[in-house]
Amino acid sequence: MLKPSVLHKLKTIVGHEHLSTVPEELVAYSYDATQREALPWAVARPASANEISQLLVLANQERFPVVPRGAGTGMSGGSVPTEGGVVLSLERMRRILEIDEENMVAVVEPGVVTGDLQREVESRGLFYPPDPASHQFCTMGGNIAECAGGLRAVKYGVTKDYVLGLEVVLPTGDVITTGARTAKSVAGYDLTKLMVGSEGMLGVVTKIIVKLLPLPESVRTQAAFFLSVDDAARAASKILTSRILPRALEFIDHAALRAVEHYLKEDLSDGAMAMLIVEVDGPEETTARENSKIADIMAACGATRVSKADSASEREQLWKVRRSISPALYTIKPKKVNEDIVVPRSKIPDILREVGDIAKRYGILIVNFGHAGDGNIHTNIMIDESELQKAEEAAKEIFAAALRMGGSISGEHGIGIAKAPYLPMELKPDALAAMRRIKRALDPNNILNPGKMFSPGD
Numbered sequence: 001m002l003k004p005s006v007l008h009k010l011k012t013i014v015g016h017e018h019l020s021t022v023p024e025e026l027v028a029y030s031y032d033a034t035q036r037e038a039l040p041w042a043v044a045r046p047a048s049a050n051e052i053s054q055l056l057v058l059a060n061q062e063r064f065p066v067v068p069r070g071a072g073t074g075m076s077g078g079s080v081p082t083e084g085g086v087v088l089s090l091e092r093m094r095r096i097l098e099i100d101e102e103n104m105v106a107v108v109e110p111g112v113v114t115g116d117l118q119r120e121v122e123s124r125g126l127f128y129p130p131d132p133a134s135h136q137f138c139t140m141g142g143n144i145a146e147c148a149g150g151l152r153a154v155k156y157g158v159t160k161d162y163v164l165g166l167e168v169v170l171p172t173g174d175v176i177t178t179g180a181r182t183a184k185s186v187a188g189y190d191l192t193k194l195m196v197g198s199e200g201m202l203g204v205v206t207k208i209i210v211k212l213l214p215l216p217e218s219v220r221t222q223a224a225f226f227l228s229v230d231d232a233a234r235a236a237s238k239i240l241t242s243r244i245l246p247r248a249l250e251f252i253d254h255a256a257l258r259a260v261e262h263y264l265k266e267d268l269s270d271g272a273m274a275m276l277i278v279e280v281d282g283p284e285e286t287t288a289r290e291n292s293k294i295a296d297i298m299a300a301c302g303a304t305r306v307s308k309a310d311s312a313s314e315r316e317q318l319w320k321v322r323r324s325i326s327p328a329l330y331t332i333k334p335k336k337v338n339e340d341i342v343v344p345r346s347k348i349p350d351i352l353r354e355v356g357d358i359a360k361r362y363g364i365l366i367v368n369f370g371h372a373g374d375g376n377i378h379t380n381i382m383i384d385e386s387e388l389q390k391a392e393e394a395a396k397e398i399f400a401a402a403l404r405m406g407g408s409i410s411g412e413h414g415i416g417i418a419k420a421p422y423l424p425m426e427l428k429p430d431a432l433a434a435m436r437r438i439k440r441a442l443d444p445n446n447i448l449n450p451g452k453m454f455s456p457g458d
């Protein structure tokens with residue numbers, strides 16, 4: 001709990017109206033998309049790096065935890081204040097500061113919603129490719145902290161590939177800038193890359209410089225349904241080895257399809273067992289040629305139906321299926337344990353088979369969908385509250401299978417609290433110890449987002 005004198009100092013730093021201890025508000029900042037929750041002692045909504053710096057200096061003096069928070073859409077519990085303290089919400093820092101069209105660079109505050117930046121740059125013929133499925137509500141600060149991926153990663157990479165530089169308030173309150181506004185800069189250690197993916201544990205990101213690309217001339221989307229997961233996986237693999245690089249290649253399994261059909265009250269697939277959504281972009285003639293080649297490949301791999309989207313609204317219809325999965329899954333079971341393993345993409349059929357075997361062995365439903373183009377499959381273990389233990393054991397087997405195939409336990413959602421117990425399955429003790437030393441060097445009092453990523457005794 002915070003002493004009244006500390007609360008008073010916090011109010012002086014961020015302004016009385018921007019510091020709350022009202023119970024209803026504390027609840028609103030207590031959870032993220034993992035459904036895990038813990039109440040903070042207070043919520044602070046600063047408006048500048050300077051206020052954040054003062055707040056962190058106070059936190060070091062008084063030894064209270066500070067947990068940065070964007071939109072709370074995280075899938076690993078990163079913004080959940082498991083040790084109490086102050087949730088530091090970046091919601092007031094939401095200005096797009098600059099779009100430098102000549103140098104194709106944007107500068108934003110961390111609370112900018114990713115989709116807002118995308119729309120703004122697209123209105124000027126520019127393109128910010130990282131595209132988490134949550135782009136309509138997640139923030140750029142959260143994307144940096146988690147190194148968010150998304151639908152277009154197969155062609156364009158992930159958040160780290162676009163961040164040129166940052167302004168960061170270190171856990172001790174020092175404000176630093178990293179990187180540069182240029183395409184090249186090798187001056188000193190690459191602190192930008194260290195901060196990207198650091199899950200709000202090494203600094204609070206207060207300004208972000210990202211590079212932009214020219215907006216592709218055209219985008220074409222199509223979807224296909226298959227009678228088996230193997231056919232769909234074979235089609236995905238054939239597309240990628242046919243010298244076409246789609247900007248999105250999404251896979252949806254039969255359980256996810258049934259859930260979406262139930263949720264949307266529509267028969268979308270005639271009972272198909274798998275669906276692929278494929279999107280290409282580029283010059284008109286190229287996308288037209290690639291689109292029909294992809295349709296041929298999918299038909300040759302046994303697609304029962306291929307639907308091409310000829311208008312923006314048809315495109316929207318196809319993507320609606322993908323976007324409806326998350327809410328639809330809650331109509332199956334009240335709880336889902338969402339994992340985001342990644343494997344070399346040639347191993348997708350193997351991992352899907354193995355996940356199927358694990359589901360049978362444990363007698364639970366596991367729904368699979370995700371970014372087939374980059375091998376990143378979201379395995380959702382659907383359970384009742386009483387089945388949590390079983391789900392955790394199944395998850396551990398899924399991680400072991402992904403690692404055996406040369407993959408990783410998390411493609412884009414991060415470690416947070418959800419995967420902290422499993423991180424030692426992937427990282428050797430020396431690597432974990434090096435990470436802990438970095439954390440201690442930057443945050444000697446363990447103020448910023450404590451209790452995340454590392455389990456006690458790692």
Ligand SMILES: Cc1cc2nc3c(=O)[nH]c(=O)nc-3n(C[C@H](O)[C@H](O)[C@H](O)COP(=O)(O)OP(=O)(O)OC[C@H]3O[C@@H](n4cnc5c(N)ncnc54)[C@H](O)[C@@H]3O)c2cc1C
Pocket residue numbers: 032033067068069070071072073074075077078079090110131132133134137138139140141142143144145146147148149150151199200201203204205206326412413449
């Ligand atoms: C329906 C749905 C779909 C999703 N799809 C994808 C997807 O396709 N790809 C993907 O990668 N993720 C996806 N996610 C996960 C999530 O949206 C991303 O991890 C996103 O980057 C989190 O952003 P946020 O603003 O909600 O951050 P939060 O959840 O608020 O925080 C996430 C982490 O970032 C830290 N943080 C937040 N802001 C800052 C800051 N300014 N400085 C330092 N640390 C900070 C927090 O402490 C926490 O550790 C999805 C989530 C949902 C609910």
